[in-house]
Amino acid sequence: MRTSIVPQFRTNLRAAALTGVALAAIVAGSHQGLAQEASETDPSILAAVAKGDQQGRMLVESDTLVYDLNSESVSAVGNVVIYYGAYTLTAERVDVDRRTKRVRATGGVELIDPSGNVVRSAALDLTDDLREGVAEALEIVTQQRTAFNAERARRTEGDVTEFENGTYLPCVDCDGVPGRKPVWQIKAKKIIHRQGDKTISFKDTTFEFLGVPIAWAPSFTTFDPSVKRKSGFLFAKPSYNSERGFGLQAPYFYALKPNMDVTLAPGAFSKQGGFFDAEFRHRVINGAYKIRVSGLRQSAPDEFAGTSGDRRYRGGVTTSGQFDINSRWSWGWDLAVATDRSYFDDYDLPGADSDSATNDIYLTGVDGRNRFEAHAYGFFITQEDDTAADALEQDVGLQSKQPLVHPVIDHQVYLEEPVAGGEVSIKSNFTSLTRNANDIFEFDADNDGVFGEAGETRLLAPSGSYSRASIDALWRRRFVDSLGQVFTPFAYFRGDVFFSSPDDTSGLDDDVSGRAMPAVGLEYSYPFLIQSSIGSQVIEPVAQLIVRPNETEIDNLPNEDSQSLVFDSTSLFDYDKFSGYDRVEGGTRLNVGFRYNGQFVNGTSVTASFGQSFQLAGRNSFDAASVYSTGQDSGLDGDVSDFVAGLSVDTDLGLLLNANARLDKSNLMPNRLEAQVVGLAGPVTAAFTYAFIRSQPDLGIEDDRQELQAAGSVRLNDRWRMFGSTRFDIENTNVVRNAIGVAYDDEAFSLSLSYAEDKTRVTGEATDRTVYLRLGFRTLGDLNSSFDVMK
Incomplete structure (x- = not known):
């Protein structure tokens, strides 16, 4: 019972x-x-x-x-x-x-x-x-x-x-x-x-x-x-580098308080001696910050001969923090500085994989769709200047060419109530910066082996001080008639005030000037839905007309944020195709094309777009001469643009395709093409990426550029897999970088061992050969290490 x-x-x-x-x-x-x-x-x-x-x-x-x-x-x-x-x-x-x-x-x-x-x-x-x-x-x-x-x-x-x-x-x-x-x-x-x-x-x-x-x-x-949280030793960190020799760090975690700790990671290198590394972390009620300090007295600085690392004392400081002011506002910083440019890279410290460290002090505010951001930037270059006697201008004086941005402020507001039945947004920007040296790019346009001749240099950024205040107000409203036609009238206004004080060497004028760009436009589309036994398809012809006056002050104003111009299917219907505020598109332009979306019963989905842009009246901003050559060879520098096309296919069977192309308006030959195929079949995963850019001698791209990247992984069984990647320069028949490795993964333990070569020289000579090792123990932690075979 x-x-x-x-x-x-x-x-x-x-x-x-x-x-x-x-x-x-x-x-x-x-x-x-x-x-x-x-x-x-x-x-x-x-x-x-x-x-x-x-x-x-x-x-x-x-x-x-x-x-x-x-x-x-x-x-x-x-x-x-x-x-x-x-x-x-x-x-x-x-x-x-x-x-x-x-x-x-x-x-x-x-x-x-x-x-x-x-x-x-x-x-x-x-x-x-x-x-x-x-x-x-x-x-x-x-x-x-x-x-x-x-x-x-x-x-x-x-x-x-x-x-x-x-x-x-x-x-x-x-x-x-x-x-x-x-x-x-x-x-x-x-x-x-x-x-x-x-x-x-x-x-x-x-x-x-x-x-x-x-x-x-x-x-x-x-x-x-x-x-x-309690004090104690962490996993040791072994390493090897030809300049440092064999190294070992023994990190110790010290819990100062429940919200405060420090990791001390002293170490030693067989060639360079003792090394100090410490990171302090502190969390408070409204945020947290950390500071990392490292350095050493090098025993053999001549191991770094020919670089900025050839010095006795070397060290660096990195720090970051973020704090909430209230539920909407926060501020913080991200800073890094070192005694020399190559320190972070030579000692495998955070930020070593980048050519520069971005120092940033910021304030942000978010309220629904409205947003405010203010940043003060400084850039610490972590790559070396070219010290050769015939070094090109773009390869020397790198640090002095970096701007001190003080500050850049962005503010975007969406009005809560409609205006004339439409949505209104207002964006504003203020940018102020100083640069100590002109940033000039030298190239050999006629391939005669001589760089920097007349007409073969391009100003990327002038020295001196520059400030700009901009406002951009946009109104638009969407109508759909009984036939399903979509009409979207819009109007916007851009206003800018510039304060320029360039150095005499820049060739620009010391000036205070203003610029205004009003615009009105209409976007029309007529989506057709096709239903059948194979699935549903939508074909949508689109036409967009924008009427504006000509752009002014093109030759007299600095261009810091609008030099990056890529015309493709994603930017075809942008109201202004410039990437920033320093340039503004003018003239009357017509953008036409179509969008396609197909969803098929077998699970395949296809999206595609195709179109072209026409300058109907006024001055073509992309064909306007300026010291920056922005817009040249962009595909928009004629009254009739190149064709742009995009395609994305998902077979739902483990095969995906994405492609984006700019095709010459006269012969449909590609001037720019990016394509990627990703496939998953059984134990094999592979990705292939192809990129092509037509030569642009006036911009310094003297020859066609073609590159193929491939990466893959093969799962040998439920625990073991092999992986590899390669990057191949087709034009110069040179392997730029390759890597191969093996990995083991289960719930309790993981292992990854790989070998990578970096061949950045056209001759194909390897500049870096590195072995990477990672061991992961569940609940205990990870052990990561790298060993440079040659550098």
Whole structure:
């Protein structure tokens, strides 16, 4: 007969039910690596239980309930299940002895706590106050599916628990396969948890990989799950570089306060000596910031001969932060500076993969669709100048050519109420900057081997100071008639005020000037829907007419933000095809084309577009002469533009195609083409990208440029895969970069080993050969390292 009761001996049975909770709290996080955050199991509930705090009513179910008044004991026998709050304890038998004040659970004991942790044991025998006790054949499986096994566990002195012959497993039923074991585990002869000190000590510990012991430690101590952040060593970082030699850093995480910490990563290089690296982090109520400082006194600076790194003392500082002012406004910074340009790259520090570090101090505000941004920029160049006697102008004086932006402010507002039934948006921009040297590009337009002759230089940016204030107001409204035709009239106004103070060497005038550009236009489209047994298709012819006066002040104004001009299908129907505020499109222009969208029953989807642009009246801004040559060879510099086309295909079978092209208006030959194919078939994933740009001698692109990039991955089985990539310069028949590697991935462990070559010279000579290694251990962390074979 099944018995269900609320027992009289509430305190005693509560102790029995929560014995496993104590053990779970003790060991659930013992696997955590040093200086890492532990799991969320909180043993503080045990103190509340020991004090008799109420957790709710307790329900006990068993086949038989036996009371022995003489021995003052009560036993639940046969399929015992105890429910107490969110805890569930099952066993074959639970005995409570009031005289000895001991509780014993035997026979397949299992406890599930509120966090989902599962504790299993052959037998539990504890005093009712949890101060003393023993667990036999203990197994704990956490909510994160990590596990800990021990032959025996003993609790003494109220807060000390010793585990004998314990094993930590980073996963159980790894990768979701029942019974699959992890490739690594940690074993210890004895594990001691001191609850008062919140520490866990491991004695005679062995790290096993594929069942083979590969590392041993006589003892080490970490912290229990109640400790969220604690000081300790992190994974060491080995490295090799031909200039630095062999290197090793030993990071140490130091928790100063709950919201403040620092990572000290001292190290040494066999050729350059000791290295200092420290990062300080601080989180406050409304944000956080961090500061990283590193440096060294180089033992052999001549290893970096010919670069800015040939100096005794080298170092750098990076810092970033962000703070909320309120729910809408925030501010912050991102800054980096070093003693020399190549420091970050030479010592593999953050930002080393970029040619410059962008220093930014900013203020942002967001309110629905409305947005405000203010930035002050400075740029720290991390690439070297060309020191050759015949170096081109664009390869020298790189730092002095960088602007100091003080500041750039953008503000965009959408009016809440319609105006004349249409939407109104207002954008404004203020930009102010200073540059110390002219940024000039030299090229050889006639391929005679002589650079920088008359007409063969192009001004990219002038030295001096420059400021501009702009406002752009747009109104538009959409109408759909009974035939399905869509009419979108629009009007906008651009107004600008310029303050220019260029140096004499720039060739520009010192001036204060204004510019106004009103425009009205109409966009018309007539989408046709075609429904058939193969799917649905929409064909939409589009025509857009914009009427404006001519652009003014083209030759007299700096152009900082509008030199990047790519005319393609995505910009065909832009009201103004210039990328920034310094230039504004003028004249009357007609843009025509069509858009296509097809959704087919076999899952394939196709989108396409095609069109052309016509300058109907007024001065063509893209054909206007200026010192910056913006618009030249853009495909828009004639009264009739090149054709532009775009295509995207998704077969829903693992094959995707994207292409964008600008085709010559006279012969439909491509002047610019980008295409990418991505495929997934069984264990193979591959991507191919092709890019082509027609020669533009007047802009310094003397020859056609063609490049092919390929990348792929082959999964050998459910754990191993190979991958590789290559970048090939078709015109110069030169492999620019290639890489190959192998990787292993499972739930408990991951490995990636790759080799990469960088061949930036036309001769095909390798300039960098690097081996990358990454090891990932679940719950312990990652080990990353790189080794330069040649540099």
